[in-house]
Amino acid sequence: MKYVILIFFLFSSFLFFVFLLRRMFFSEQRLEKRMKKYLAVSEKNLNKNQFNLLLQFQLTKQKIRKNVLTKEKNNKLETLLARAGLPLKPEEYILFQWISTGFIGCLLWLISGEVIFLLIGSYLGFLFPKWYLRKKQKQRITKFNDDLPDMITTIVGSLRAGFSFPQALKAVTEEASSPIKDEMEAVLKEMQYGSSIEDSLNDLKERMPSEDLDLMIQAILIQRQVGGNLATVLDKIVETIRDRTKIHRQISTLTAQGRLSGIVIGLLPIILAFVLFLIEPDYIGTLFQNPIGIGLLIAGAISGLIGFMLIRKITSIEV
Numbered sequence: 358m359k360y361v362i363l364i365f366f367l368f369s370s371f372l373f374f375v376f377l378l379r380r381m382f383f384s385e386q387r388l389e390k391r392m393k394k395y396l397a398v399s400e401k402n403l404n405k406n407q408f409n410l411l412l413q414f415q416l417t418k419q420k421i422r423k424n425v426l427t428k429e430k431n432n433k434l435e436t437l438l439a440r441a442g443l444p445l446k447p448e449e450y451i452l453f454q455w456i457s458t459g460f461i462g463c464l465l466w467l468i469s470g471e472v473i474f475l476l477i478g479s480y481l482g483f484l485f486p487k488w489y490l491r492k493k494q495k496q497r498i499t500k501f502n503d504d505l506p507d508m509i510t511t512i513v514g515s516l517r518a519g520f521s522f523p524q525a526l527k528a529v530t531e532e533a534s535s536p537i538k539d540e541m542e543a544v545l546k547e548m549q550y551g552s553s554i555e556d557s558l559n560d561l562k563e564r565m566p567s568e569d570l571d572l573m574i575q576a577i578l579i580q581r582q583v584g585g586n587l588a589t590v591l592d593k594i595v596e597t598i599r600d601r602t603k604i605h606r607q608i609s610t611l612t613a614q615g616r617l618s619g620i621v622i623g624l625l626p627i628i629l630a631f632v633l634f635l636i637e638p639d640y641i642g643t644l645f646q647n648p649i650g651i652g653l654l655i656a657g658a659i660s661g662l663i664g665f666m667l668i669r670k671i672t673s674i675e676v
Contacts, residue, residue: 437494440497440566441493441497442535442536442539454483458479458483460482462481463475463478469634469635473645501536505537506595508529511525511532511533512526512591513588513591515528523554526541527545529541530542540564543564558574569598576590623665626657626661
């Protein structure tokens with residue numbers, strides 16, 4: 358029995374000695390190994406041409422950031438991209454906008470063979486990233502507003518269970534989905550880095566322009582200044598948000614036909630003219646060559662735009 362204990366003691370001492378040696382002499386090697394894993398570019402993944410292409414892409418982004426983007430425009434694009442939830446940098450968005458402009462312009466020029474469609478396609482290609490950015494932003498805000506009542510309900514339940522407000526936000530991140538989860542994690546990180554709750558919530562309001570969220574944040578900030586039962590206040594806010602959402606959906610259903618009519622009025626003449634040009638270019642080409650035809654096109658465009666704006670104005674009801 359003594360020999361077994363002695364062998365066990367010697368083996369344990371050997372393991373402890375090896376552990377100390379590895380910690381003292383091999384820590385730099387482990388650090389270099391981890392750095393190579395995360396920072397080094399493997400030759401198996403990138404060949405020379407791919408590496409040069411990646412290098413040129415990075416240099417192009419630096420030139421765009423330096424020569425095209427001002428500080429104000431850069432901050433504005435960062436805010437818009439964050440609201441849309443797109444993992445892009447401002448210079449990458451500008452580069453994508455240039456590519457879209459050239460691609461759609463050349464595509465329409467090759468299809469039609471007319472220079473005017475090159476200009477129209479370039480303009481549409483320039484507007485496409487803006488339209489996509491607004492579309493993603495609207496979808497993300499809509500998803501955020503739809504999940505906001507459940508988020509506030511979770512906060513209310515956590516507060517009534519005795520949790521603090523940061524702990525309630527932590528419970529939200531564990532149960533909610535994107536974009537609620539992403540935004541609440543950003544708020545918690547700002548608070549961990551030393552930012553106050555007021556500043557973190559104001560930054561959240563800047564990233565997510567939602568009227569319902571603004572109502573919640575104002576209630577929280579007022580409660581922190583004057584006191585009161587925050588859970589009861591948030592309960593009333595949840596009830597108000599649910600009623601507003603119900604009314605908004607009813608109005609959206611009732612005005613769907615009018616909004617669709619506005620889209621048809623705006624797009625039907627353009628699509629019809631493009632189809633006629635592809636079928637019989639000489640038939641509709643007179644409109645682009647004769648002064649009277651050009652005048653009629655301008656008048657038609659202005660009339661269609663006015664009709665589209667009036668329909669949008671009639672069907673846009675704020676709740």
